[in-house]
Amino acid sequence: MKYLFIAGKWAPAADDGTSQTINPFDATPLDTVAEASAADVDAAVTAAREAFDDGPWRQSTVTDRAALLAKIADLLQRDREQLARTESLDTGKTLNEARADVDDTTAVFRYYAGIAGSHAGRVVDPGRLHVTSRITHEPVGVCALIAPWNYPLLQISWKLAPALAAGNTAVIKPSELTPLSTVALVGLFEEADVPPGVVNLLLGQGATVGQALVAHRGVDLISFTGGLATGEAIMAAAARGVRRVALELGGKNPNIVFDGTDFDTVVDNALTAAFLHSGQVCSAGARLIVQDSLHDSFVAELAARADRIRLGRGLDPETECGPLISAAHRAKVERYISLGQAQGAELLAGGSRPAQPPLAQGFFLRPTVLGGCHRDMTVVREEVFGPVVTVERFSTEDEAIRLGNDTSYGLAGAVWTSDAGQAERVAGALRHGTVWINDYHPYLPQAEWGGFGQSGIGRELGPSGLDEYQEKKHIYHNTSPAPAHWFSG
C-alpha cells in the first residue's frame, strides 16, 4: 500500500479511498495506492503554504538547499537498481532505459545543486548618485507540480529540483498510472530530513485530485507536463487568481533525412527516434521526412528492422520494447493507425497486437510503419504517442523545412545530412524547441528544454528551468532621501 505524504507524514486518504496500479506487461495489479480526497488536497496545499510562509525552509540558505539536492542525488544512485526496477514494472519500459532515467534524474539534482548558488540576482548601476539598485531572485511560493506517466521519476524531478533550489515548497502529483517511483523519491526526501511541508505528495486521478490541486488558491505556481487538452484546462485554471503557469505538452516531431548520410546509422537512429519506449516519448521522431532519392531503400530497411524489434517484459534483458501504458491508450493508438490507412497510408510494418502468450495478455502493439503519408492525414498532424512512425517524402531543402514546420506543435526535431551548411540552415529554420543534427533524443540538464507553439509555455532544465521558479525583485535604495518637489503645497 502506498500513502500520501503531507506535512512530513505518510497517511492514507482522509476518506480511505484507494486505487490499483496495473502492470502493463500482463495487466495484473501491481500495488494499492491511496486516492486523495478534496480534504487531502487542501491539507497538502496548507502544509506547503505554512512551510513556505512560516517554516524553517524560508530561512534556509542556498547552501542548505543545494546540500539537500546533492544528498538526494546520492540516494538516487544508492537505490538505482531498485528504482529502475520499480519504474520498469510500473511503466513497462526496459530496465536499461529505466536505469538511464535514474541516472538522468540524478544528473538533474546535481545540476541544480551546482547552479543554485551561482544563479543569483545582480547589482544594477542606476546612473545617479546616492542610489543603489539591485535585482534579487526570490522563490514564487507554493508550487503544484504535475507529471505524466511516460517518464515519471525524471519529469517530476525536472520540476522539483529547481523549485526547491529556488526555495519554494511543493505539492507533487504523479500520474495515477505510474505513481510508484515518485513515492520512492519522496521516501528519499524524508530520509534526507526535508523539513515538514516542503515536499508533499498527492496520489490520485487527474480529473479529481489534479483538478482540485490546480484550482486551489493556496497554489502560486503550476508546472505541468502532459497532454495538450489537459494543458489547456490547467492554463484556464491558472488564469483564476493569475497564478504562474508552465506547460510542457506534446509534440509531432519531424525527423528529416537527406540523402548522403550513412545509411545504417540513419536507419538505426530513425528506429530509436520513433520506437524508444514504444514511441511514448513527447519528443519521439514520429514523423519521418525522407529525401526522394533515398526514400524507397530507406523505408524498406526501416520496415524490415521495425518488424524485428523484440517485444517483451521490461525486466527481461532481451526486451527492446515494452507494452503501451494501458488498454485505453493502446486502443487510441490503434484508432490512429486505422484512420491513417483509411486516409491512404500504406501499412508497411506492425499495425497489430502480438498474438502469442504472454504478450497477448499485456498492452502490446507491434512497431508500426506507415508509408505514403502526407500532412493532411490525421495520423501525421496529431500526436499519437505510440509505436507508430509515418513517412513522408521531399525533394528540396526548402520543401523539407516547410514540412518540418508544418505542425501546430514545436517540441523537437532532427536533421540528418552530411552537408554542414545544410545542417545549420535547416536547424536554424526549424521552429522547434530542440533540434538535433545527426542525432536523436539526447538532452542535457544544462540545456533548456521546451516547446514552441502548442508544445508548451516556459522552459525546463538549464538556467531558465530555475528562472521559472523565481520572482525577480528590483530593490531601489535612495541613500540620501530629499523632498521630491512634485507638489508645492
Ligand code: NAD
Ligand atoms: P495527461 O495530460 O493525461 O496527464 C498528465 C498529468 O496530469 C497526470 O498526472 C494526470 O493525472 C494529470 N491531470 C489530468 N487531468 C488533469 C486536470 N484536469 N487537472 C490537473 N491535472 C490533471 O498526460 P499523460 O497521458 O499522462 O502524458 C502524455 C502526454 O505528456 C503526451 O502528450 C506527451 O507528449 C506529454 N509529455 C510532454 C513532455 C515534454 O517535455 N513536453 C514530456 C513527457 C510527456
